[in-house]
Amino acid sequence: MTQKLTVLIIEDEHTICDFMAKTLNAHDYKTITAHTGREGLAYLTSSLPDLVLLDLGLPDMDGIEIIKETRQWSSIPIIVISARNQEKEKVGALDIGADDYITKPFGTYELMARIRTAIRHSNKILDDHVNNNRPYSAGGLVVDFEKRRVTVNDKEVHLTRVEYKIVSLLAKNSGKVITYDTIINEVWGPYADDNNRILRVNMANIRRKIEETPGEPKYIFTELGVGYRMLEDENLS
Amino acid sequence: MVKEKLRDIWKKAKLLPSREDDLNKSPLNDWLIFMAVFIGMTLIALTFRSVVQNPDLNITMFYILGNFLVARYTSGYIFGFLYAILSVLLINFLFTYPYHAFNLTLDGYPVTFIAMLAICLVTSVLTTGLKEQARLLIRQEEELMEAQKEKMRANLLRAVSHDIRTPLTGIIGNSESYLEMEKQLSDEEKRNIIENIENDANWLLNMVENLLTVTRINNETAKVNKTLESVDDVVSSAIVRFKKRFPESTVKVTLPEGLVMVMMDPMLIEQVLINILQNAQVHAHSTRPLELAVEEREREVVFAVKDYGIGIEEERLGSIFDGDGTYSQESAADGNKGMGIGLSICKTIVMAHGGCIEAKNHGQGTTFVFSLPKETEEQ
Numbered sequence: 001m002t003q004k005l006t007v008l009i010i011e012d013e014h015t016i017c018d019f020m021a022k023t024l025n026a027h028d029y030k031t032i033t034a035h036t037g038r039e040g041l042a043y044l045t046s047s048l049p050d051l052v053l054l055d056l057g058l059p060d061m062d063g064i065e066i067i068k069e070t071r072q073w074s075s076i077p078i079i080v081i082s083a084r085n086q087e088k089e090k091v092g093a094l095d096i097g098a099d100d101y102i103t104k105p106f107g108t109y110e111l112m113a114r115i116r117t118a119i120r121h122s123n124k125i126l127d128d129h130v131n132n133n134r135p136y137s138a139g140g141l142v143v144d145f146e147k148r149r150v151t152v153n154d155k156e157v158h159l160t161r162v163e164y165k166i167v168s169l170l171a172k173n174s175g176k177v178i179t180y181d182t183i184i185n186e187v188w189g190p191y192a193d194d195n196n197r198i199l200r201v202n203m204a205n206i207r208r209k210i211e212e213t214p215g216e217p218k219y220i221f222t223e224l225g226v227g228y229r230m231l232e233d234e235n236l237s
Numbered sequence: 238m239v240k241e242k243l244r245d246i247w248k249k250a251k252l253l254p255s256r257e258d259d260l261n262k263s264p265l266n267d268w269l270i271f272m273a274v275f276i277g278m279t280l281i282a283l284t285f286r287s288v289v290q291n292p293d294l295n296i297t298m299f300y301i302l303g304n305f306l307v308a309r310y311t312s313g314y315i316f317g318f319l320y321a322i323l324s325v326l327l328i329n330f331l332f333t334y335p336y337h338a339f340n341l342t343l344d345g346y347p348v349t350f351i352a353m354l355a356i357c358l359v360t361s362v363l364t365t366g367l368k369e370q371a372r373l374l375i376r377q378e379e380e381l382m383e384a385q386k387e388k389m390r391a392n393l394l395r396a397v398s399h400d401i402r403t404p405l406t407g408i409i410g411n412s413e414s415y416l417e418m419e420k421q422l423s424d425e426e427k428r429n430i431i432e433n434i435e436n437d438a439n440w441l442l443n444m445v446e447n448l449l450t451v452t453r454i455n456n457e458t459a460k461v462n463k464t465l466e467s468v469d470d471v472v473s474s475a476i477v478r479f480k481k482r483f484p485e486s487t488v489k490v491t492l493p494e495g496l497v498m499v500m501m502d503p504m505l506i507e508q509v510l511i512n513i514l515q516n517a518q519v520h521a522h523s524t525r526p527l528e529l530a531v532e533e534r535e536r537e538v539v540f541a542v543k544d545y546g547i548g549i550e551e552e553r554l555g556s557i558f559d560g561d562g563t564y565s566q567e568s569a570a571d572g573n574k575g576m577g578i579g580l581s582i583c584k585t586i587v588m589a590h591g592g593c594i595e596a597k598n599h600g601q602g603t604t605f606v607f608s609l610p611k612e613t614e615e616q
Contacts, residue, residue: 085449085504105442197498200467204496207469215472215490215529222470222477224503 004030005119008049010040010066011081012059016104020053023108024115037061044070051119054098055081056089064093071097077118081106087225091179094226100176101226117175117232136171138231141210141219143171152210162187163206166199170220175232177223203228267311275320278303279327286332296332297353300324304357308364317361325354392559396578400444404437411437439482443515447582450508454589461589463500468492468531468538471503475510476529483518487526493533499609505586506609509594512579513542513605521546521602537592537608545602554596558584583607 007029011017014035021031032047034040037058044052044066052070056063067078080093080101090101099118102111136143140153150157150167159167165187170178180196188198207214221229282296289295304324308317329339329350411430415422422430454461469492476488510529517527521544528543549557558580587594587607594607 085446085453087504197465200470200498201496204467204469207473213490214469215492215531216476216488217473222474224470224474224507 004028005051006030006032006047006049007051007053007115008032008034008040008043008047009053010034010037010058010063011053011055012036012057013055016055016081020111023111027112029115037063037066040066041069044074044076049076051115051122052076052078053081053115054078056093064096067093067096067098075122077122079114079118087223090226091181094177094179095181113175113232121173121176134235136174136233136235138174138234139218141231143168145172150210157209159206159209160202163202163209166202167206167210167220170228170230171233174230177227177229179227181227183227267316270310271307271316271320274303274307275323278324279331282332297328297349300328301353301356301360304360305364308361309368314361314365317365318358321354321357321361324357325350328353393578393581396581397444397448400578401441404441404444407437408434408441443482444578447508447512447579450505451582451585453502453505454585459589461502461505461586463502463590465498466501466503466506468497468499471501471506472510472529472531472540474503475507475514478507479511479514479518482515486518488514489526489528491528491530493531497531497533497538499538500612501590501609506590509583509586509607510540510542512583513607516579517542517544517546517603517605521548523602534608537610539606539608541604541606543599543602543604547602548598549596549603551598554598557596558594 007024009017009020009024009031011020011033012035017033017035021033024031032043032049034043037060040052040054040058043049054063054066058066063080067080070076070078077099078097080090080098081104082090082093082101083104093101099121100114102114133145135145142149142151144150145168148164148168150159150164166183169183169186180199184192184196184199192198203220204214207217207220210219211217219231221231223229278299282299285295285299304317304320307320311317326339330337333340411433415427415430419427472490472492476490479488480486514527514529517523523544523546525545528541530541530543532539532541584594587609590609592607592609594605596603596605598604
């Protein structure tokens with residue numbers, strides 16, 4: 001029998017907590033629930049879960065503090081649960097080390113997909129060389145990192161150097177949101193202009209090259225005010 | 238809009254007193270203005286006299302001008318009066334023969350002085366009256382705007398309480414009947430009940446999200462926090478969210494060839510797009526896929542959502558964004574809940590961006606069009 005993965009849920013709202021625990025149990029995860037930040041931190045150190053679902057609005061402390069404290073000693077994946085309309089809070093959480101976020105209200109499907117992605121990316125740190133060079137492939141889009149080639153439905157797409165950098169960054173982190181700042185840092189370096197116009201220009205061009213209808217993207221989704229998220233890799237999900 | 242702009246310009250030109258000016262004004266300030274004008278005019282008059290021969294008439298003109306200024310920039314009548322009397326006396330003292338002495342008995346001069354005194358007094362009374370009127374006008378306008386705001390708020394509140402109660406009634410009723418009659422219900426009935434609850438809950442969520450967007454608009458200035466955003470991103474995000482709610486629907490999206498960036502609050506504009514699309518999806522009974530097109534013009538970017546449905550009566554087109562026609566018999570009759578506050582929120586958001594929104598029939602259905610002005614980041 002395989003070892004069950006443990007998920008720690010830190011959420012003060014009991015009904016939401018119950019709903020997530022039930023869903024996760026049904027999908028063969030072990031769950032621990034904590035209703036306050038302190039309780040959550042205690043479980044984090046004592047039972048070393050494989051993933052944390054964290055609500056930022058806790059009664060006793062700011063969820064951001066929990067991320068900060070955890071990141072001092074662990075790279076355990078943290079998924080933040082946040083309300084829509086609070087994109088600054090989301091970006092803040094991602095900046096200090098959260099892996100991803102999920103917007104309230106969410107369905108079971110979305111929740112499971114986020115958890116799978118986060119766990120997959122945390123494993124990748126361990127066997128980096130295996131996963132990293134395997135081509136990304138989803139819904140007809142293939143990114144071959146070794147040959148630096150991008151194809152859509154077997155037709156080669158000609159991307160500029162910068163466009164390829166963006167696509168490969170998103171593909172390597174497929175399923176996960178990547179903030180504007182992270183992309184700019186990775187592609188143009190730390191001294192790049194803060195203005196993200198150049199990123200938008202490149203993204204518009206990429207979409208016009210790889211998407212059938214750029215207004216209704218299949219591969220690269222926009223998370224308004226936060227960043228971009230690429231369709232999850234089929235081989236890995 | 239035009240009125241406000243005009244008032245701004247007037248304020249800048251100091252033709253109208255702004256409210257802050259009036260509030261900050263202290264008697265000390267008035268005294269300073271009074272002294273400055275009086276001394277300034279006297280100096281000018283003295284200089285003038287040393288240059289020009291026989292300058293008496295012109296000198297009175299200077300003082301009348303000074304009187305006007307004093308009456309305009311001080312509050313109340315008192316300084317205008319004081320200036321008038323003092324200037325008449327000073328002219329007599331300094332500028333009429335015999336110099337440096339009062340003499341009110343000279344031939345013809347008393348008439349001149351009395352006339353000048355009268356002119357000065359009338360000027361000061363008229364100017365002060367004008368000022369008073371301007372202030373009244375501004376206050377009236379402010380009161381009118383406040384009343385309009387109040388009316389909007391009341392309308393919104395009424396719509397909201399209606400809109401919240403309806404789905405809540407559905408949710409509570411359905412869950413109660415499930416709990417009470419769980420044993421008697423067939424599986425299909427159970428499923429039906431849960432589906433109803435889900436529908437109502439989704440509807441409620443949509444509403445709450447709409448209301449939350451309004452909190453992003455600054456209450457005082459009715460302005461939004463704009464950033465330079467790509468139209469691609471906003472449209473694609475809106476479509477993804479719309480499809481999440483209506484998975485079976487199709488939308489034909491047409492974007493401009495190149496990248497278009499506009500100053501906006503992207504979350505708000507996304508909400509506008511979703512509201513319009515949902516309105517079309519739920520109410521229009523479109524026979525063909527909805528069409529969303531974005532077009533870049535010289536000074537604005539235009540978003541248009543076109544449906545091929547039943548259209549909207551001409552008389553409702555004008556007020557459809559005001560929440561007035563929301564609960565008409567027509568929408569009650571076709572079995573759908575009213576669009577509620579969605580469209581009026583669209584209008585609020587677009588107006589806050591300095592754009593405009595309208596609905597029109599195109600023969601085979603309705604087009605909702607809104608535009609956002611193109612501006613640079615500095616503005």
